[in-house]
Amino acid sequence: MSNGASSRSSHPTIIQSVARASQILARVAAQDDGLTASEVAQAMDLSLPTTYHLLTTLATEGLLYKDSGRRYVLGPAAEFIADAVNRNLAIPDYYKGPLQRLAAQTSETAYLSAWRRSKVQILAIVEGSQAVSVVGLAAGAVGNEHARATGKLLLAHARSEIRDEVLGADPFAPLTEHTTTARIELEAEFERILQQGFAVDREEFAPGVSCLAVPIRSQSVVVAALTVSAPSDRFDRNFDQYMEAALSASESAALGIP
Incomplete structure (x- = not known):
């Protein structure tokens, strides 16, 4: 039983939705003019419905913002995080x-x-x-x-x-x-x-x-x-x-x- 517990502790649990959201933020940050939902879906090999759910969540939290061209760019919460990094x-x-x-x-x-x-x-x-x-x-x-x-x-x-x-x-x-x-x-x-x-x-x-x-x-x-x-x-x-x-x-x- 102790071996099983040790084995489990050596492999941390990864929450897939959080990992995907983090990857989306990194991809958007790397683009000068952001990304559309279809571009995110294609780049990450995700279905459009899943992509929209992730993008909507990130936008609701202020980490992304959808501009007038329906492209997702970094939002005010992401700027706050970036500023904290710059000060640290x-x-x-x-x-x-x-x-x-x-x-x-x-x-x-x-x-x-x-x-x-x-x-x-x-x-x-x-x-x-x-x-x-x-x-x-x-x-x-x-x-x-x-x-x-x-x-x-x-x-x-x-x-x-x-x-x-x-x-x-x-x-x-x-x-x-x-x-x-x-x-x-x-x-x-x-x-x-x-x-x-x-x-x-x-x-x-x-x-x-x-x-x-x-x-x-x-x-x-x-x-x-x-x-x-x-x-x-x-x-x-x-x-x-x-x-x-x-x-x-x-x-x-x-x-x-x-």
Whole structure:
């Protein structure tokens, strides 16, 4: 009997309707102009009646709103939740472990960053055994998104209006001779980032230092990023190792594995 109880406790109960509602919210959040009921049904392989029930419930709770074009967008309650996330600078435990492992496996400085108050902010830093500190990159630092691997990664996955708000008008500040200063070039790089799944900066933020950033996803939405920073010669020599470690850490963070 004790074995049965132990077995049951190791497999938490998942309420399907709640899971589906959460997935709908994530899908709607990922779209600039929301989704119609039929688009949600098709994307999630649900019947239209089931889809309408879920959407109506979410709309009633203020998490979604149906606009004049009959498209569902995030509602005021979702904005309240997003604002709370933006104000919270605490690092969840399920991000700390992957970040620490990334620094230990690469022996380099590892960063955790996310959107906070419309800026890409460094939330935590862990130094590896041979880490090199970079002036201007500390916990809480924001700005210069156009020159940072993390900034470029999160901007690539952001909505167009967020890009406009963060980047403003070009030319951008040339922090080094390698910094991209033209919006059209940066937009082309965003497309490459979306295709390849990672971002790099090669001495664009600081001379002699290169960085690799990979996304952390919740459902299909990019919610944060992990970054490895290293001297450029070591970065080029160990790039494959850094990539493997970063992707492993990102997967653990996405799964909530401490």
